[in-house]
Amino acid sequence: MKEILLGVNIDHVATLRNARGEKYPSVIEAALCAESAGATSIVSHLREDRRHIKDEDIFLLKKIITTKLNMEMALNDEIIKISFDLKPHKVTLVPEKREEITTEGGLDIKKHKKLLKELIPEYKRNGIETFLFIEPDIEMVKLSAEIGVTGIELHTGKYANAQKGEEIEFEFKKILYSAKKGVDLGLKVAAGHGLDYHNVYKIASIKEIYELNIGFSIIAHSIFYGLETSIKELINIMYRARNE
Numbered sequence: 001m002k003e004i005l006l007g008v009n010i011d012h013v014a015t016l017r018n019a020r021g022e023k024y025p026s027v028i029e030a031a032l033c034a035e036s037a038g039a040t041s042i043v044s045h046l047r048e049d050r051r052h053i054k055d056e057d058i059f060l061l062k063k064i065i066t067t068k069l070n071m072e073m074a075l076n077d078e079i080i081k082i083s084f085d086l087k088p089h090k091v092t093l094v095p096e097k098r099e100e101i102t103t104e105g106g107l108d109i110k111k112h113k114k115l116l117k118e119l120i121p122e123y124k125r126n127g128i129e130t131f132l133f134i135e136p137d138i139e140m141v142k143l144s145a146e147i148g149v150t151g152i153e154l155h156t157g158k159y160a161n162a163q164k165g166e167e168i169e170f171e172f173k174k175i176l177y178s179a180k181k182g183v184d185l186g187l188k189v190a191a192g193h194g195l196d197y198h199n200v201y202k203i204a205s206i207k208e209i210y211e212l213n214i215g216f217s218i219i220a221h222s223i224f225y226g227l228e229t230s231i232k233e234l235i236n237i238m239y240r241a242r243n244e
Contacts, residue, residue, distance in 0.1 A: 003239075003242065004204055004209065004210065004211065004212065004238050004239075004241075004242050005040040005041070005210060005211040005212070006038065006039050006040060006041075006211070006212055006213075006214065006231070006234065006235055006238060007039065007040065007041040007042070007043045007070050007190075007192075007211055007212070007213040007214070008031075008034040008039040008041075008042060008043060008213075008214065008215065008218060008231060009043035009044065009045070009072075009192075009213060009214065009215025009216070009218075010027050010030045010031055010034065010042060010043070010044060010053075010215065010219075011043075011044060011045050011052045011053055011215055012052065012215060012216055012219040012220075013025050013026075013027050013030040013219060014027050014052035014053050014054070014057060015051070015052045016219075018051070018052060027044075027053065027057050027061065028057075028060055028061065028064055030227060031061055031064070031065050032064070032065070033227050033228055033231075034227065034231055035065060035066060035067050036228065037227070037228040037229075037231035037232050037235075038231060038232060038235045039067065039231060040067055040068070040211070041067050041068040041069070041070050041089070041090070041211070041213075042061060042065050042067060042068070042069055042070065043070045043072060043092075043213050043215065044057070044058055044061060044069065044070070044071060044072065045071075045072035045073070045094070046058050046071060046072075046073055046079060046082065047074070048074060048076050048078070048079065055082065058071065058082075058086060058088075059086060062086055062087070062088060068088075068089035068090065069086075069088040069089050069090070070088065070089065070090045070091075070092055070131075070213065071083055071086065071088040071090070071091050071092070072091075072092045072094050072133070073091055073092070073093060073094065074093075074094060074095065075093060075112055075115055075116075075119075080119070083128070084122070084126060087126060087127070087128060088128065089128070089129060090128065090129040090130070090131060090150070091123060091128055091129070091130055091131070092131040092132075092133055092153055092213075093107055093116070093130070093131070093132050093133065094107060094133040095107050095108065095133070105135060105155060105157070106132075106133055106134040106135035106137075106140060106155045107132050107133055107134055109132065109134065109140060109143045109144065109147070110143070113143070113147065116132075116147050116149075117147060117148075120147055120148050120149055121148070129150040129151070129188075130149045130150050130151075131149060131150060131151045131152060131153050131188070131190065132144050132147075132149050132152050132153070133152075133153045133155060134152050134153070134154065134155065135154075135155050136154045136155065136156075136171075136174040136175040136177075136178035136179075137174070137178065138177065138178060138181055140152075140178075141178050141181045141182050141185065141187070142181070142185065144182075144187060145182075145185035145186065145187055149187070150187070150188055151182070151187045151188030151189060151190060152178075152182050152187055152188075152189055152190070153189075153190040153191060153192055153213065154175050154178055154179060154182075154189065154190070154191040154192075154209075155191075155192075155193050156175060156191050156192060156193050156194055156195055156203055157193040157194045158171045158174075159171035159172055159174075159175060159194070159199070159203070160193065160194025160195055160196070160199050161194060172202055172203075175191065175203065175206065176206055176208075179191070179206050179208035179209050180208050182208065183208040188210055188211075189208050189209050189210060190209065190210065190211040190212065190213060191203055191206075191209050191211075191212055191213075192212055192213035192214060195212060195214050195217065196214075196217035196221075197217065197221065197233065197234060197237065200212065200214070200234065200237055200238065200241070201237055201238075201240070201241045202241070203241075204237065204238040204241035204242060205241040205242065207242070212238065214234065217234075218230050218231060218234060221233075221234075
C-alpha cells in the first residue's frame with residue numbers, strides 16, 4: 001500500500017512562546033522532536049502580522065532541520081521576497097486576512113492568476129516546489145494544473161467541521177474526487193486543515209493523497225501526552241488508514 005507522509009505545523013508552539021514574550025518553548029526544538037518522531041516535513045506559516053512564526057524562526061528552521069521545510073505564505077510582496085531569500089523545499093500559497101484566527105478557505109486562483117503565472121516559473125527556477133491551498137473543487141483543481149504548480153493542498157476544514165453523517169460524507173467525497181482529479185492531471189495532492197485524531201482516518205485512506213499537513217491538534221494533544229508521543233500516535237492512525 002502507498003505510504004502517506006505527515007508534515008507537522010509548529011506555528012502554535014510559537015503562539016505559546018509569544019503569549020508571554022519568552023524565548024521558550026522553542027520552535028526549533030519542536031521541529032527536531034517532530035522529525036525524530038517521524039514527521040517528513042516541517043510546516044510553518046510566516047504571516048504578514050508575524051503573529052506566531054518570526055523571520056528569524058523560519059530562517060533558523062531552514063538551516064537546522066534535516067527533513068523538508070514547507071513555508072505557508074500569502075501572496076504578499078514582502079513575504080514573496082523572503083521566500084526567495086529563504087529557498088524552502090516547498091511554498092504553499094494560501095489566502096490570508098489579518099482578522100482571521102486561522103486560514104478560512106482556499107486561495108482564489110482566478111483573482112491571482114496573473115501573479116501566479118509570473119511567480120510559478122520563478123519558483124521552479126529556484127528549485128522550490130509550489131503548492132496552492134485550494135477548496136476541494138474540480139474547477140480549482142483544473143485551474144491549478146493549468147497554472148503549472150507542483151501540486152495542491154486540499155482544504156479539509158469543511159469536512160472537519162461537519163457534524164452530521166451525510167454532511168461528513170458529502171464533504172469527504174468532494175475531497176476524494178478532487179484528489180483523484182489532481183492526480184489524473186499530474187499534480188501532487190496533499191490535504192490539511194482541522195484534521196485531528198478523530199477525523200483523520202477517512203482522509204488518510206484516500207490513496208491519491210500523498211501527504212497530510214497537521215498542526216493545531218497535534219500541539220493541543222501534546223499538552224497531555226507529549227509531542228513525540230502525539231506525533232507517533234497520529235502517524236499510526238494514518239498508517240492503519242492506508243493498510244486496513
